[in-house]
Amino acid sequence: MPGQAGVAVSLVNVSRTYGRAVVAVHGVDCEVRLGTRIALVGRSGSGKSTLLHLMAGLEAPTTGTIEWPGLASVHAEDSDPEAVRRPVGVSVVFQAPSLVPALNVRENVLLALLLKGETDSSHRAMRALDVVGVAELADRLPEELSGGQAQRVAVARAIVTGPRLLLADEPTGRLDVTTGRAVVTALEAAARHTGAALLIATHDLGIAERLGTRWMMRDGRLDTAYEDTAHKALGRGRP
Ligand SMILES: Nc1ncnc2c1ncn2[C@@H]1O[C@H](COP(=O)(O)OP(=O)(O)OP(=O)(O)O)[C@@H](O)[C@H]1O
Numbered sequence: 001m002p003g004q005a006g007v008a009v010s011l012v013n014v015s016r017t018y019g020r021a022v023v024a025v026h027g028v029d030c031e032v033r034l035g036t037r038i039a040l041v042g043r044s045g046s047g048k049s050t051l052l053h054l055m056a057g058l059e060a061p062t063t064g065t066i067e068w069p070g071l072a073s074v075h076a077e078d079s080d081p082e083a084v085r086r087p088v089g090v091s092v093v094f095q096a097p098s099l100v101p102a103l104n105v106r107e108n109v110l111l112a113l114l115l116k117g118e119t120d121s122s123h124r125a126m127r128a129l130d131v132v133g134v135a136e137l138a139d140r141l142p143e144e145l146s147g148g149q150a151q152r153v154a155v156a157r158a159i160v161t162g163p164r165l166l167l168a169d170e171p172t173g174r175l176d177v178t179t180g181r182a183v184v185t186a187l188e189a190a191a192r193h194t195g196a197a198l199l200i201a202t203h204d205l206g207i208a209e210r211l212g213t214r215w216m217m218r219d220g221r222l223d224t225a226y227e228d229t230a231h232k233a234l235g236r237g238r239p
Contacts, residue, residue, distance in 0.1 A: 006033050006034050006035075007031050007032070007033055007034070007069050008032045008033065008034050008068065008069075008090075008164045008165035008196065008197040009031070009032045009055050009066065009067070009068050009090070009165055009197075010030070010031045010032075010066070010067050010069070011028050011029060011030050011031075011054070011055070011061075011064065011065070011066050012029055012064050012065045012066075012067075013027055013028075013029060013063060013064035013065070014027070014028045014029075014054060014061045014063065014064035014065070014066060014076075015027055015028070015061060015062050015063040015064060015220075016047075016050050016051075016054055016059060016061055016062050017062045023220050024047045024050040024220055025047045025050045025051050025054060025061075025220050025222075026047075026219070026220035026221050027063075027064075027221065028051065028064075028221070028222045029222075030215075030222055030224055032055070032165065032197045032199055033197060034164060034195060034196070034197050035195060035197065036197050036198070036212065036213060037188065037191065037197075037198045037211040037212045037213065038197075038198065038199045038200070038211060038212070038213045038214070038215055039199075039200055039202055039207060039208035039210075039211040039213070039214045039215070040052065040199055040200065040201040040202070040215050040217065041201075041202065041203070041205070041208050041214055041215070041216055041217070042216055042217030042218060043217075043218075044203075046217040046218055046219060046220065047217045047219075047220040047221075048169075048201040048217050049169055049170075049201060050220075051201075051217065051222065052092075052167050052169050052199065052201050053169075054066060055090075055165070055167055055199065056090055056092045056167050057072065057074065057087050057090060058092070060074060060076070061074065061075075061076045062076055063076045064076055068087045068089060068090060068164070068165070071087045071088060071089045071090075071164070072087035072088075088116070088161075089163055089164045089165065090163055090164070090165045090167065091158035091159065091161065091163040091165070091166050091167070091196075092158065092167045092168070092169065093151070093154050093155055093158050093166070093167070093168040093169070093171045093187070094154075094168075094169050094170075094171070095169060095170045095171065095173040095174055096174065097142075097150040097151050097153060097154035098154070099142040099145075099150060099153060099154065099157075100142070101141070101142050101143060102141075103141075103142075104138065104139050104140060104141055105129065105134070105137050105138050105139070105140050105141075105142070105145070105153050106122065106125050106126065106129065106138040106139065108142070108153060108157055109125040109128055109129060109153065109156050109157045109160050110122060110125040110160075111157075112157045112158075112160050112161055113125065113160055113161060116161055121160075124160055125138075125156075125160055126138065127160075128156040128157070128159050128160040128190075129153070129156045131156065131159065131186075131189055131190055131193045132152045132153075132155045132156045132159075132186035132189060132190055133152065133182075133186060133189075134149055134152045134153055134156065137149060137153070146179070147174055147175050147179065148175055148179035148180075148182055148183055151171060151172075151175065151183045151186075152182070152183060152186045154171075155171075155183065155186045155187055155190050156190070158190070159190040159191075159193065159194050159196070162194050163194060163196050164194075164195075164196050164197065165196055165197050165199070166187065166190060166191050166194070166196045166197065166198045166199075167199050167200075168187055168198075168199070168200040168201070169201050170201055170202060170203065171183055171184075171187065171200065171202075172184065172202065172204060172207065173203070177204075177206070180204065180207070181206070181207070184200070184207050184210065187200065188210075198211075
């Protein structure tokens with residue numbers, strides 16, 4: 001496939017079906033390139049989370065191929081759904097930060113490195129916390145954090161390993177508007193710092209407006225050109 005060097009993940013004819021009848025994602029072809037910022041929008045149930053989970057390697061495709069160039073690939077034909085594992089180089093931030101309650105903030109971030117077999121990395125944990133603006137909270141326990149602070153720690157944990165692809169599934173869904181925007185600022189800073197591609201699934205159109213590119217899910221199909229279509233309909237050029 002051409003241009004793979006700058007690609008964080010590519011999907012070819014990817015579908016995901018649940019049971020016999022629910023086609024959550026249908027025939028998706030796309031490439032997420034390094035350095036891009038994409039908002040994935042669409043109605044509830046349109047397949048955003050499923051697509052993001054496929055890109056994360058958390059689910060196997062029912063048809064098609066997903067490739068993380070230089071890292072891993074998964075083909076529908078040869079994959080055992082139970083065997084799918086998130087490839088090294090891909091990090092995910094979920095709606096709930098899910099920090100380990102008994103560990104302080106620095107230790108929570110450090111844990112991501114230790115699980116990769118890296119030791120003596122306290123300075124990297126602190127650097128990641130600094131990038132998202134919460135270094136001063138390093139000694140606090142998760143129960144001593146606000147929702148927005150906890151989510152920014154989750155962003156630090158996601159980027160400390162230096163991912164090529166940073167995925168976020170409704171990361172602001174539990175936060176008020178102002179706090180949510182601060183979390184998106186942290187995600188953008190994190191992606192800038194690591195050079196990763198950033199894709200955020202969101203219902204918040206204010207957030208979607210901020211990112212460079214907007215992709216739309218409709219009934220499991222991905223429209224990467226809807227923005228162009230909408231602008232043409234309004235008689236405008238590409239934004
Ligand atoms: N594990 C599952 N088992 C069965 N059906 C599922 C499963 N996960 C998702 N679905 C179905 O797949 C479709 C897409 O769901 P998905 O969660 O990807 O949509 P979404 O756009 O992220 O929705 P929301 O914005 O509400 O989170 C829905 O019809 C949903 O009911």
